[in-house]
Amino acid sequence: MSFTEDQKKSNQPEKVLLTGLYSSEIPQYKASEYLDELEMLVNTAGGEVVGKVLQNRERPDVSTYLGRGKLGEVASLAREKNAGMIVFDDDLSPTQARNIEKETKLKIIDRSGLILDIFASRAQTAAAKTQVELAQLQYILPRLTRFWTHLSRQSGGIGTKGPGETQIETDRRIIGKRISVLKEKLEKLDRQRKTQRKGRDGIMRIALVGYTNVGKSSLLNALTHTEVLAENKLFATLDSTVRRFDTESTTVLLSDTVGFIRKLPHHLVDSFKSTLDEIREADVLLHVMDASSPSVLEYKAVVDETLKGIESSDKPTLLVFNKTDAVKDPEVLAGLRREFPEAVFISASRGIGLSDLQLKIEQQALTDYVKTEMNISLQNFKAISYIFDSAEVFYKKYHDEHIEISFRIRKDKLAKLEEMFAPNDLISSELI
C-alpha cells in the first residue's frame, strides 16, 4: 500500500487516524509525543490527521496489535471522522496487518511503511531512488501475501481469496531478482563515488548529523552561503550534499546528510549504506540538535544509537545546539550549557554563534591536520604520488632532481609518508 501514491490521485488530503500503545515502560505522555511525531510524518506524506487513539497495553496483541475491542472502536471512530486509513506507530507483523485489514476494512500502514513512502516520494538522484526501491522491496517481500489480497480486492476480485501459492512464489522470485539487480547497481554507483572522491582526501571532512528537522541543511546554508533545500518537513534531505567551506586558516568539506528518526526502518539503514558512508568516512561529526525541542536529549540518544549502528560513534564530535532563538525558557539553555560545557550554541536561521562554531572547527582542524612544505627527490615517486593521493596540494614546482611541494595532510597520514623516505630522499621539510 502506498500512502503518497493514493495522495497523487486525489487533491484532497487523505484523512487518517493514528494509533499507538503506552505501558509501564512508555508512559502516556511519551506515547502521545510519539504520535505527534507520527503526525509530522503523515503531514510530510501529504495526509491529514483527524484523530489519535492510544491504548494502555504492556505489549501489542500478537494478532491485532490493539486489543480486539479497541480495534473495533478505532474502526468506528475512523468511519465517524471520514478517515480511510489507520496509521500504526509501531511496525506490524505481516499477520497483524492482514488481520487488522480484514477486521476494519480500512487501509492501514505502519511506521516503517510510512517512512519508506516518504523516502520514495522525496528521492531525487539515481542513488537515492535505487536505495529506496531496494528498501521497499525488502520490506514487501515477507508481506507478499498481504499485498496480494490487497491487490485482488482492489481490482474487484471475488471475495478475499488471494491468488494461488504458485503466483506468490513467482512474484517472490521476480522480486528477489530485482533486489540483486538493485544491489549491483548500488555497488556500481559506489565505485563511481569512490573515484570522484579521489583528490578530496587531503581536506578535512565534516559530516552534519542529527535527528530529522533540527536544522542541518539550514546550518550548511548559513556556513557556506548556499541554498540547499531546508524546510519544516521530515526528511527534507535524502542525498548527501558536499560543500567546500573556507575558514580563515583552513578548508573543510562539509556534508549534509539524511536525518535520523526513532525506529528508522532497518532496511532503510542497510540500503542507504552509500549515503551513510558520507558519515562513516568523515573525520569529524557535527551533531546538530534542536535546543528548543523538549525531547532534545531523547533525540540525541537516538542519534548516538544510530551512529553506533553504522560504526561511527567513536569519531571526534562537536555538539551543536541549534534553534537557540526559539528557546522560550532561559533556564533550559543554562541547563544544557551546564550539562554540555563543550557544546556550541547557535541559531542557523538568525546567524547567531556561527563564528564561535567556525572557531571550534578550525581548532579541530589544527589538532588533526598539518600544513607542510617539502623538497623531495624525484627518485621517490612512491612518496610523491602518495602525497597527491592523500593530501591537499597547494603548490608544486618541479626542479631538475627534486620537487618542491606544499600540502595539508592528516597527521596519521604524515607519519605514514615519513616512513616512505629513504635516506637523502627528503631534502628538506618544514611545517608552515
Ligand SMILES: Nc1nc2c(ncn2[C@@H]2O[C@H](COP(=O)(O)OP(=O)(O)OP(=O)(O)O)[C@@H](O)[C@H]2O)c(=O)[nH]1
Ligand atoms: N527557529 C529556528 N528555526 C530553524 C533554525 N534552523 C533551522 N530552522 C528551521 O527548522 C526547519 C528544519 O530545517 P532543515 O535545515 O531543513 O532541517 P534538517 O535537519 O536539514 O532536516 P531534514 O533534512 O529533514 O532531516 C526549517 O523550517 C528551518 O527553517 C533556527 O536556528 N531557528
Ligand SMILES: [Mg+2]
Ligand atoms: Mg536537511
